[in-house]
Amino acid sequence: xxxxxxxxxxxxxxxxxxxxxxxxxxxxxxxxxxxxxxxxxxxxxxxxxxxxxxxxxxxxxxxxxxxxxxxxxxxxxxxxxxxxxxxxxxxxxxxxxxxxxxxxxxxxxxxxxxxxxxxxxxxxxxxxxxxxxxxxxxxxxxxxxxxxxxxxxxxxxxxxxxxxxxxxxxxxxxxxxxxxxxxxxxxxxxxxxxxxxxxxxxxxxxxxxxxxxxxxxxxxxxxxxxxxxxxxxxxxxxxxxxxxxxxxxxxxxxxxxxxxxxxxxxxxxxxxxxxxxxxxxxxxxxxxxxxxxxxxxxxxxxxxxxxxxxxxxxxxxxxxxxxxxxxxxxxxxxxxxxxxxxxxxxxxxxxxxxxxxxxxxxxxxxx
Amino acid sequence: xxxxxxxxxxxxxxxxxxxxxxxxxxxxxxxxxxxxxxxxxxxxxxxxxxxxxxxxxxxxxxxxxxxxxxxxxxxxxxxxxxxxxxxxxxxxxxxxxxxxxxxxxxxxxxxxxxxxxxxxxxxxxxxxxxxxxxxxxxxxxxxxxxxxxxxxxxxxxxxxxxxxxxxxxxxxxxxxxxxxxxxxxxxxxxxxxxxxxxxxxxxxxxxxxxxxxxxx
Numbered sequence: 338x339x340x341x342x343x344x345x346x347x348x349x350x351x352x353x354x355x356x357x358x359x360x361x362x363x364x365x366x367x368x369x370x371x372x373x374x375x376x377x378x379x380x381x382x383x384x385x386x387x388x389x390x391x392x393x394x395x396x397x398x399x400x401x402x403x404x405x406x407x408x409x410x411x412x413x414x415x416x417x418x419x420x421x422x423x424x425x426x427x428x429x430x431x432x433x434x435x436x437x438x439x440x441x442x443x444x445x446x447x448x449x450x451x452x453x454x455x456x457x458x459x460x461x462x463x464x465x466x467x468x469x470x471x472x473x474x475x476x477x478x479x480x481x482x483x484x485x486x487x488x489x490x491x492x493x494x495x496x497x498x499x500x501x502x503x504x505x506x507x508x509x510x511x512x513x514x515x516x517x518x519x520x521x522x523x524x525x526x527x528x529x530x531x532x533x534x535x536x537x538x539x540x541x542x543x544x545x546x547x548x549x550x551x552x553x554x555x556x557x558x559x560x561x562x563x564x565x566x567x568x569x570x571x572x573x574x575x576x577x578x579x580x581x582x583x584x585x586x587x588x589x590x591x592x593x594x595x596x597x598x599x600x601x602x603x604x605x606x607x608x609x610x611x612x613x614x615x616x617x618x619x620x621x622x623x624x625x626x627x628x629x630x631x632x633x634x635x636x637x638x639x640x641x642x643x644x645x646x647x648x649x650x651x652x653x654x655x656x657x658x659x660x661x662x663x664x665x666x667x668x669x670x671x672x673x674x675x676x677x678x679x680x681x682x683x684x685x686x687x688x689x690x691x692x693x694x695x696x697x698x699x700x701x702x703x704x
Numbered sequence: 705x706x707x708x709x710x711x712x713x714x715x716x717x718x719x720x721x722x723x724x725x726x727x728x729x730x731x732x733x734x735x736x737x738x739x740x741x742x743x744x745x746x747x748x749x750x751x752x753x754x755x756x757x758x759x760x761x762x763x764x765x766x767x768x769x770x771x772x773x774x775x776x777x778x779x780x781x782x783x784x785x786x787x788x789x790x791x792x793x794x795x796x797x798x799x800x801x802x803x804x805x806x807x808x809x810x811x812x813x814x815x816x817x818x819x820x821x822x823x824x825x826x827x828x829x830x831x832x833x834x835x836x837x838x839x840x841x842x843x844x845x846x847x848x849x850x851x852x853x854x855x856x857x858x859x860x861x862x863x864x865x866x867x868x869x870x871x872x873x874x875x876x877x878x879x880x881x882x883x884x885x886x887x888x889x890x891x892x893x894x895x896x897x898x899x900x901x902x903x904x905x906x907x908x909x910x911x912x913x914x915x916x917x918x919x920x
Contacts, residue, residue, distance in 0.1 A: 439833070441806035441858045448808050511811045515768040516775060519722060563886050564904055568766045601886075624889075650887040654857050689858045 338699070339382040339644065339681035340375055341413040345444040345688035346695065350374045353692060361407055361417075366482045368407070371415035376489070378699040382679065383486050384414050384555070385479070386497040387539050391419035391431050392475035397467070399423055410438060410447045413685040431469055432532075434507055444688030452510035460527045468531050471538035479547050487550075495553035495596060496543050498536045501580045502558050505529045518572060526576060533580040537587055544591045553617070554588035554595050556581075561601035564626045570605055578609070585614040596644060600684065602626040607633070611640050620645030620683040621672065630671045642677040647698055649682050654689040658697035665698055680704070708739045712748040715780065719752030722772025724779045731780035741787045745824070749777050749784075753822030757906040767815065770905065774818035781821070795826035797848035797916055802830030802839060803885075804862040809855035812885055815905040816851060823909045825849075836862075836869035843870075843879050849912050852898075854885040863888075864896035880915040884908055 342350075351357065351370055354377055358370040366389050375383075398404070401424040406417035409428070420428040420436070427437045427450055435451040457463050486492055505528040506514035517524045540554060560567050560577060568577075581597075588595045596617035597610060604627030607618065621643050622628055630646060646668040647653060652661055665680065672678040686695060711734055718726035734744050756773040759765040765773075799820055803813050810832050820827050828842055843850050850870075854860045863883050870876045882900040883893050884907075893901035900915050902908035913920045 439806070439808050441856060442861065443858045446808075446856065446858075512771060512814065516771050518768045519772045562767075562904070565763065566766060568768050572766070572768065650857050687857055 338378070338380050339679055340378055340380045340686075340699070341682060341684070342686035342695075343444060343688050344410055344412060346686050346690060346692075347371055347374065349692055350377075350695070363406075365406075366417055366478065366485075367415035368417070369415075372489070375415065379701060380699075381490070381492055382681075383492040383494050384416060384497050385482060385486075385494060385551070386414070386416050386418070387474060387499065387536075387543075388418045388431065389416050389482075390474045390476050390479070393431060393469065393473040397421075397431075397473070399429065402429070409436075410445055431473065432504060432508060433467065441688075449507055452508065452513070454508045454528065455510045455513055457509070457524065460523055463524065463527050463531075469535055471535055471542070474535075474539055474542075476539075476543050476546055479543060483547055483550050493552045494550065495555045496540065496551050497555045497557075498540055498584065499532065500556065500558040501529045501532055501536075501584075502560055502577050504532055515568070518568060518576065522576060529576070529580050533583055537583050540584065540587045544587065544593065548591040548593060551593060554584075554593055555598070556584050556595075557598035557619075559598075559600045560606075561599055561603045561625070563601050563622075563624070565602050566605055573606065574609075578613070582613050589614050600625075602628060604628055604633075607637055607641070611637060615641070617642045617644050617679070619643075620681070622683045623648060624650065630668060634672055634674060634677075638672075638675070638677060642679070643672045644679040645681045645683045646672055646678075647680070647682045649684045649687055649690070653682060653686055653694050653698070654691075656694065658693050661694045661697040662700065662703050665703060669704060708734060708737065708743065711737070712739075712743070715744070715748040716752045716755075719749055719773055719777050719780070720755055722769060722776050724772070724776040727776040728779040728783065731783045735783060735787065741784060741791045742793045744780075744784060745788075745793065749780055750822065750824050753777055753819070756822070757819060757909060760904070760906050770815065771818070774815075774822055777822050778818070796824045796913070796918055798826045798828065798846050799849040799851060799912065800828045800830060800839060800842045800847045801851035801853070802834035803832040803853045803855075804859055804866060805833055805835045806862055807854050807856055807859035808832040809853070809885075812855070812905070813851075813853035816853065816884060816902065816908040819905040819909050820851075820912065823913070825909075825912065836866040839866050840869060840873050840875060844875065847879055848916060850879050850881045851908060851912075852881065852883045854883075854888060857887050860885070860887060860892065863898070867897050880912070882908060882911050882915070 356370045356373045358368050398421050402421040405420045405422045409418040409420050412418050422428050427435050429435055433453045434449050436447045437450040438445050439448050585595050594616040597615045598619040602625040652664050715730040760770050817827050852863050880899040883898045884902040890901045900911035902911045910920050
């Protein structure tokens with residue numbers, strides 16, 4: 338069972354359980370208060386993420402910026418996440434995205450304010466970008482972190498690395514990037530290769546250090562919409578698949594299973610993902626085209642496990658606790674038939690979800 | 705009158721293939737040769753984009769191909785625009801589009817706008833984080849359709865808030881309101897009292913045309 342939520346939900350749960358965050362220091366790799374909440378729900382999956390270990394040279398910081406580990410709104414787990422806070426209130430991640438906060442009726446969301454590679458007209462232009470190097474990460478504290486988690490219980494530990502296509506378009510701008518895929522594929526290709534080089538080397542170092550204790554490698558990359566793939570399967574095969582295969586390859590060298598996340602209607606690629614070595618698919622959005630749990634389980638259940646499935650669009654924010662429990666039971670019945678299912682929401686539980694529904698979902702009695 | 709058929713055909717294909725330089729060159733060639741604005745628009749560009757929409761629905765084209773086609777048409781349209789303004793060629797209708805308040809996601813909305821323009825609509829793009837009063841103000845100037853987009857479940861309720869604001873302002877009957885965005889469904893559209901729902905950019909066009917009684 339796994340738990341992922343936006344900070345608003347974490348904060349409400351902290352209040353509910355009466356667990357305040359103590360002041361956190363640079364030695365903390367996760368917020369122990371949030372960790373307590375996972376224990377309340379009996380969650381047995383833990384994520385160790387590459388962005389807990391960023392250690393870039395000081396020259397990477399903008400003038401007047403300071404490192405922040407805790408304020409990123411995209412934190413969905415207890416883990417810290419590296420950012421630099423800029424003097425004007427925006428922040429910047431390790432890749433150079435400038436991020437601003439936008440408020441909505443029940444919470445807030447982060448948005449990219451600048452597309453740092455939008456103006457690049459050639460691969461030569463791209464080469465001039467200050468690309469992060471594998472040495473901008475320092476994993477030496479990893480064994481200590483693992484020991485801390487192991488002391489709390491027998492957890493399933495997965496190492497999380499970043500995305501290829503998604504991060505690339507977040508640097509380039511989505512429209513620009515999608516058009517590049519047709520008109521000048523060498524541009525997205527170069528960006529995606531630079532990212533993959535870092536992921537592959539990070540993962541290699543992490544698995545060399547702690548491969549005997551890590552249970553899974555996890556990476557994410559959204560290449561689908563609710564209705565279909567974002568690009569043709571042919572284009573995906575040419576430009577994305579080889580890079581994903583490199584990441585999967587590192588895990589497989591250490592005989593470690595791989596979980597891959599892609600929102601939406603990924604059905605047309607599932608067969609190939611299995612061939613590439615993907616063992617677990619997240620998030621199973623049952624309302625996306627072709628993603629009916631029954632069909633997925635029947636067609637791929639002997640080779641693929643599933644993670645996610647509880648709908649964050651309708652059931653969790655708008656359903657009753659009884660409807661949430663009915664969906665949980667249904668997913669366990671279908672996806673969990675003969676095992677192979679990790680119960681989780683289909684994305685981070687959003688700020689508009691009533692706590693009663695969160696409790697309904699994690700009610701041990703119904704499992 | 706000169707026979708433009710071969711050049712129109714080439715322009716149609718340039719739009720279909722998303723070849724922006726060719727689309728520009730051929731549009732200029734047609735203008736210079738004295739082809740009517742209407743002919744260039746209705747016998748080459750719009751049919752090209754219609755075919756793009758059809759191939760998208762069939763799963764042969766995807767978002768990248770759709771984007772480069774829309775971009776190719778845009779290049780041609782920029783050359784055509786000054787002439788269009790002097791002509792008596794009217795757009796199908798005026799459409800006001802934006803992402804609702806609290807939401808700054810614009811990829812889907814922009815794609816829908818491109819397809820609407822490609823189909824011959826005049827589109828006013830209100831951008832993102834658009835409050836109800838801004839939709840109303842923009843729509844008061846002769847718009848037939850209002851299109852709203854949202855990506856977050858937390859901002860979807862602002863679609864209803866905006867529809868209610870149209871009702872309160874006494875303008876609800878004057879416009880057709882269509883909605884779209886990843887978490888938005890047909891069921892939700894009906895529930896909030898929208899007139900139509902587009903599951904993707906191409907369906908936004910189909911729905912808008914259907915609501916106006918224009919042949920799809």
